[in-house]
Amino acid sequence: AQSVAQPEDQVNVAEGNPLTVKCTYSVSGNPYLFWYVQYPNRGLQFLLKYITGDNLVKGSYGFEAEFNKSQTSFHLKKPSALVSDSALYFCAVSPRGGNNRLAFGKGNQVVVIP
Amino acid sequence: DARVTQTPRHKVTEMGQEVTMRCQPILGHNTVFWYRQTMMQGLELLAYFRNRAPLDDSGMPKDRFSAEMPDATLATLKIQPSEPRDSAVYFCASGVPSQGSQPQHFGDGTRLSIL
Numbered sequence: 001a002q003s004v005a006q007p008e009d010q011v012n013v014a015e016g017n018p019l020t021v022k023c024t025y026s027v028s029g030n031p032y033l034f035w036y037v038q039y040p041n042r043g044l045q046f047l048l049k050y051i052t053g054d055n056l057v058k059g060s061y062g063f064e065a066e067f068n069k070s071q072t073s074f075h076l077k078k079p080s081a082l083v084s085d086s087a088l089y090f091c092a093v094s095p096r097g098g099n100n101r102l103a104f105g106k107g108n109q110v111v112v113i114p
Numbered sequence: 115d116a117r118v119t120q121t122p123r124h125k126v127t128e129m130g131q132e133v134t135m136r137c138q139p140i141l142g143h144n145t146v147f148w149y150r151q152t153m154m155q156g157l158e159l160l161a162y163f164r165n166r167a168p169l170d171d172s173g174m175p176k177d178r179f180s181a182e183m184p185d186a187t188l189a190t191l192k193i194q195p196s197e198p199r200d201s202a203v204y205f206c207a208s209g210v211p212s213q214g215s216q217p218q219h220f221g222d223g224t225r226l227s228i229l
Contacts, residue, residue, distance in 0.1 A: 042223075043223055101159065
């Protein structure tokens, strides 16, 4: 069965500094990897995905993520954090695509300090 | 933009009452997922459907929860009788499995409080 680990409960970063949210996964076969963001009182919103190809994928709002097969990681990054990036971030994995059963991590609360 | 619509957005009711939550998936999406989010357990998959047939409902307490898709435009999640421990935010998501590279699309949830 697939699983995701997001080791940190909360990530604090100063506005303008680089932001990294960590994710490691376990899955049989080739992974389909996703990052979602959740703002207060809203549903999860898709940020970016890795399916195949270039290990560095770019997504919405200036976010990017790096797929590392040997380390089974898919860390989310943003070069310069904004206060508006404060939210809950979820990593998810599936062996068969985003519209099949996904395994979600527990989520990481990101706090960007002005 | 096409969106998944959930109703009601908020529901407060007393223990023992029946609760029905509704979801309208994005037109053309034939897979529907139900999730529950709590502080303690995080995001849990309760059940999911494809072409209106249940594929997996192992995450759902069978004695009080039921999920159905009366038609392609409506999915329902019912709790009867409700208990305080059911208080959570319930999300619906939809997608198209043939487009495996595409993400699930989430609604904004139903915030349920059982008193």
